[in-house]
Amino acid sequence: MSDFKGKLFVFSAPSGSGKTTIVRHLLSQEKFNLEFSISCASRDARGTEKHGEDYYFITLEDFKSKIKNDEFLEWEEVYRDNFYGTLKSEVERIWALKKHVIFDIDVVGGLRIKKKFPEQTLAVFVKPPSVDELKIRLKKRSTESEDKINMRIAKASVELATAPQFDTIIKNYDLDVALKEAEELVDDFLK
Ligand code: 5GP
Numbered sequence: 711m712s713d714f715k716g717k718l719f720v721f722s723a724p725s726g727s728g729k730t731t732i733v734r735h736l737l738s739q740e741k742f743n744l745e746f747s748i749s750c751a752s753r754d755a756r757g758t759e760k761h762g763e764d765y766y767f768i769t770l771e772d773f774k775s776k777i778k779n780d781e782f783l784e785w786e787e788v789y790r791d792n793f794y795g796t797l798k799s800e801v802e803r804i805w806a807l808k809k810h811v812i813f814d815i816d817v818v819g820g821l822r823i824k825k826k827f828p829e830q831t832l833a834v835f836v837k838p839p840s841v842d843e844l845k846i847r848l849k850k851r852s853t854e855s856e857d858k859i860n861m862r863i864a865k866a867s868v869e870l871a872t873a874p875q876f877d878t879i880i881k882n883y884d885l886d887v888a889l890k891e892a893e894e895l896v897d898d899f900l901k
Pocket residue numbers: 723724725749750753784785786788794795796814815816817818819820
């Protein structure tokens with residue numbers, strides 16, 4: 711039997727908080743031996759997103775059938791008719807590679823993972839400077855319609871209230887500082 715003990719790093723935050731940038735930065739640090747957990751999503755690909763890299767883009771019908779077959783570790787209807795979820799097979803795939811798993815998922819999903827693997831998981835909440843700043847960042851990204859941006863903003867306040875339930879909070883006010891802090895957290899948790 712292998713003595714590899716896989717860990718899980720959850721990064722959750724309202725959309726536009728910069729968690730994806732933080733997760734990508736950590737993935738680029740080979741010393742951490744991290745692999746990105748590719749979620750299933752029932753939405754269409756945006757911009758340069760690729761199936762099997764950013765998400766497994768599947769139909770709503772397919773998503774629902776996977777729920778029925780109990781294939782998910784966690785899943786969530788993050789926005790109406792937009793389902794996201796982590797397949798059990800995804801974590802197994804990554805541990806079989808002898809790597810640690812890093813998640814970029816919503817707050818509810820993040821806390822569920824923590825509950826399922828309490829000792830192995832470090833759950834990090836990424837806090838944006840303010841809801842107004844989130845709005846500016848989402849508009850700058852300009853990958854979504856005004857309606858969709860408003861939907862994400864409306865959700866942000868509810869999500870911000872869950873921050874105390876996480877193991878730790880990174881304030882993403884200055885990206886360089888946040889990246890350094892994230893590196894230190896991962897480094898410590900791997901010791
Ligand atoms: P986006 O559409 O911006 O890629 O993602 C919308 C939200 O869904 C983000 O907060 C993202 O982190 C979250 N999300 C992505 N994958 C998963 C997942 O597997 N499970 C859950 N619960 N949320 C996810």
